[in-house]
Amino acid sequence: MTFPLVGVVGGGQLARMLAPAAIELGIHLHVLAESEDVSATSAARYTVGDYRDLDTLMRFAATVDVLTFDHEHVPTEHLRTLEDSGVAVRPGPEALQYAQDKLKMRSIADELGLPNPVWAAVDSVEALVSFGEEHGWPVVLKTPRGGYDGKGVRVVRTPEEAAETTEWFELDFPALLVEQLVPFSRELSAQVARRPSGEVAIYPIVESLQTDSVCDVVTAPAPGLDPEVAAAAAEAASTLAERLGVVGMLAVELFETPGTGPGFLINELAMRPHNSGHWSMDGAVTGQFEQHLRAVLDLPLGSTQPLGAYTVMKNYLGGANQDLYSAFDRAMSEYPSAKIHAYGKSVRPGRKVGHINVIAATEQDLNQARAIAEGAASVIRDGVPSADSAR
């Protein structure tokens, strides 16, 4: 077998960040991009095409050895057709449906005996109100599909607020997901990788700080996490990967709930490299993008050993600075240990356009690493160029 060609459906930054890992391993990458100007097109070979169109998918799949994804939005029935026609779809539709559909995810977690918040499928405002009355307000209403970064999610605090959700029940879903609003101490995330042969590799459980429902700062491993909770969370992620037949990276977002049950509840799943795993690009022997490639190619998985006591990842979103590069001079000058990642995207307010990783060699360096990551991110986001960067 010569060096294989991995096809990636979707041209966002996750597809883009697979490219460096592919180049280092000699693996070929080809992206099915939404348009010319998405993140991955300046980093890898690509074809522009609509991932909702089966013919486009079939033609693209015919040119690759393995098909994987930048996102979970490819219709499940298309994935089934691809798989039935012999395409190596990784992760496959049987697994991927649990990341695509939050109702299915809650059901399977219950089935597997994994810690879920109290939840129900509801198809009307009345059913939503009954759930709130029975289990207590506030509750969280979610569309089963299509949500991300806080979209498709609404906190409902009272029966009166529930009455305002009529439009949600007119969306094209048979039912919506409602859950108890979990009183959690912080959010955690588990990353594991699984290859078709079955091997699973587990990364340390990380702390994931969200700001306005968007992943903001990740600290790996999660500081001060009870080792028993960490082990149980890793075990839950590993169980999900194995029992759902995941291939590639799986991220399991968790709520830490000290003193209740196993100390955590499952929030959401993503079956691909995930923002909460970006720390591993610079902070672990094998970054999640290399690991995803290994997994989808059924290669043995790499070591997940961290390279420092902690690694801090800080996202920078589109802000005041339209010209990110103009701020590199100051960011690099003030923070020589910051690993700057830029996604090649045009700047729009609140859009994820890059991230910073900083390794804390020892436990004592954690606060400094946080300050460096925050500092570099804010310089790039806000763009206060140094005096001589106008040259």
Next chain:
Amino acid sequence: MTFPLVGVVGGGQLARMLAPAAIELGIHLHVLAESEDVSATSAARYTVGDYRDLDTLMRFAATVDVLTFDHEHVPTEHLRTLEDSGVAVRPGPEALQYAQDKLKMRSIADELGLPNPVWAAVDSVEALVSFGEEHGWPVVLKTPRGGYDGKGVRVVRTPEEAAETTEWFELDFPALLVEQLVPFSRELSAQVARRPSGEVAIYPIVESLQTDSVCDVVTAPAPGLDPEVAAAAAEAASTLAERLGVVGMLAVELFETPGTGPGFLINELAMRPHNSGHWSMDGAVTGQFEQHLRAVLDLPLGSTQPLGAYTVMKNYLGGANQDLYSAFDRAMSEYPSAKIHAYGKSVRPGRKVGHINVIAATEQDLNQARAIAEGAASVIRDGVPSADSAR
């Protein structure tokens, strides 16, 4: 200034390995490749063209913000013409000539008071014999230009052997370089980076083990190196970078000569990322390819802090295995902590086709790291696939 475009003359593995660093930073890369099937063409945008042709170079340079190099073979007069026409040539011809011409390099090292072996420019067998008689046999005869990996170098042990070098003096060089064969304990290498604004970043001095005149195993930092020798070697490399006006990575290959003078002598220079610096790709906060990009773009340089006590780099050359990928299964399975790099080149005996990096977290892990690097490299080179890799 929006994200710039760096042009690289030459499409070998050094150009290829700039690509991942460029993608992570959002920087655009465009390679002037010798042909379609060189190493870098599967990793970056490219144009095929002859770097010896001035028009080709001028057309290529007109499309980029900064011009840099995969090798030192572009004619100096072409580089001068490019620079005179306003192209940002980095490193520039004034600096690069000292890496292109070993006689100029020896002269400038003498001028700067840096430790050279005894040497002379010779233009005949007679002059070569006189040098040997005066300074003692054996001596080393080198072409001033065009040599690499032991090519263009000949050890001459006796006046009789000198008589066999008539053809060398018929080559198109006004004079050849002759040096005393230095009795050294091992080879070392210093890597530094310099940006046009003047800042210099220094990597730890490494040990470089050559096999058949080709870089084979690098250990960073060089185990057991006298700290005074390390400091003096770093100082010498830094002086060369500053006084020659180097921009980008500079590698200074050294002979360790314990008990004589400063404990080392200068062997050769390379003004680009260099094999002896590949360890930094996985073993330092800022790898040499990212550092080279920062330097040629006049961005502040990154931290050269190592990520472990040691990093071991082992090259794998073309050997019995024509199908490198077929051995990945076994190499990855046996050595999960090995960072495998493959250059996308067809396999020919003795050709550099990839390398392995392994981090030794602590001093005690060094022997194991060496064994892992050697093991993974030999599995890939010799290709003994695992039983199930035929799938």
